Amino acid sequence: MRSLRGWVLALVLALLIAAVAYLGQPKQDSPEHSSNSDAANGASAARLFAEAMGHPTSQIEGTFALPSSQGLIFVFTPTSAYSADDANQAAAWVRQGGVLVYASEQGDPELDRAFSVTRYGGAIGSGVEYANPSLDGVTTVAGGAFASPFDVSAQQVAMLRSRGGLPLAYIQKFGAGRVVLLADPLVICNGYLDKADNGRLLSDLLGLVDDGAAVGFDEYHHGVILNDFAPQAWVATPWGAAILWFLVAVFVGLLLRGRRFGPLIPRPAETVRADAEWAVAVGELLRRSGARAMTLGMLASASERAVAQRTGLPAQPRDRFWNALYSRAPELAAELAEAERVLYGTADGDADMLNAAQRLHRIAYPPAPERRSRQ
Template identity: 45%
Template sequence: MSRRRWILLGGVVVLIAIVVALRGTATGDSPEHSSASDAGNGTSALRLFAESLGHGTGTVEGEYTLPSSPALVFVFRPTEGFSNAESQQLDSWLRAGNVAIYATEERDPQLDTQFGLHLSSQTVDGPAHAAAPILGGVGSLSGSTSALAFKPSPSQVPLLRNAAGDVLAVRMAVGSGQLIAMTDPLVLCNGYLRLADNGRFAADLIALTPNGGAVLFDEFHHGQIAGNA
């Protein structure tokens, strides 16, 4: 690895430490990994990290309407399931050149069907390492001790594997855009960003944002729906 690359990676590590320190890690629990939560399993630090890397950020809430402008959206553990129309809207949006990171330990059947994602029925060891060279500077990740494994199709490129070779994340082209699907969202959560190479992995995912695009977080499928109290 070049000296310049090492310097850049070192800068990412320092930036993550600052972001997490500023945001703090609150007590409490956010099983849906909300971007509004400072809990250890929330993702408020990930949002702040994206802002620190120069991206505008926002949320999808109220009505499920994805923007016409370029963007990347994080979809963490939907507690309100996707409808057929919503999954088709996401598919069309990706085909237009946008990016989605779908990270959940509790599967959404509609999304899995829409994108042809097939998983094991039993969990496997969770600690993962990079299986593809597109993840610059990422060696090992630290998150959940167990996770479901993908059974990737030929069009789905394995990104993360565990020591036994089980696939824990895949990348697939969807028209002009792409979908990254993961079974262990904890590696992107507040209490984990500073562990192993989690922060570098987060930076690599954020770097997939289309030029000039924003980084969004889907809170609609966490219950932030118009008309809800």
């Protein structure tokens, strides 16, 4: 009962910590800018806007399956790291004519490698970003307070710059397709589309593909995939922290359950039982269970096996044993048969059965000649 109480306390403590960790998470927040979220930093409005513009939209989830080569994909701040295969697949898709809008504050190592993205290490003020003439109808956009600028190459054309002139967005021709990099995803998120020229920026991005082209949103790398079971995922995400707290609670529960409440009491050494005690115990069990007939059968069968071994006869089949015994040792056969008859006829009590059993034992295991002379 005490052991069960310890487990119950550990379970209650774990559930309490998990509930606090879950309820303590900020509500209406989407740091990964999910297209399922209606939060200010979510991207559900971008998906609805694309649908309103006549683009069939889809969410990439379950498996990383890309839409048709003439479509557009939004990748917002992956929380589950891209594998090398996923990044190479995305790069190959763009080379075939697709358009990838890659908006992430810190970037993904494999995706940055696949598209040759170079970022400055520090962050700069990015509350207002200034557009160049390549964006139709866009002069300024408003986003977050800070962003990490890009180090663009000759093939990468800056579209948005900070007040100091550092690139915060660029477009690059990549094979037959194009890739657009945004250092601050908030400029096309729900709560910012009505600020400055942010809505026009989103419209220009959708205008990079033909009317009716498919638009996809990568939610596959916002969910739990095999890469999430890396050690860093246990502490870098809310669910990982909750699991860590659960393990700590279970450990504490087990620790409390194993706590001593007094000095250790040594276990008494077990005494070796004599063979006679086992025989007495088995006999007592047979007597209590009322297995008298079974006991008599066991005694008779054991005696027959001993006689068969002594005379060199097979004990089974039983009728052949008796025929052979009467032929080879008729006196022994008659004595054994009489002893068994007396044994099965002992209905008066345990004393008569004991005498009959002793008689069978003398027939089955006769004493040696020298012992007979001594007796």
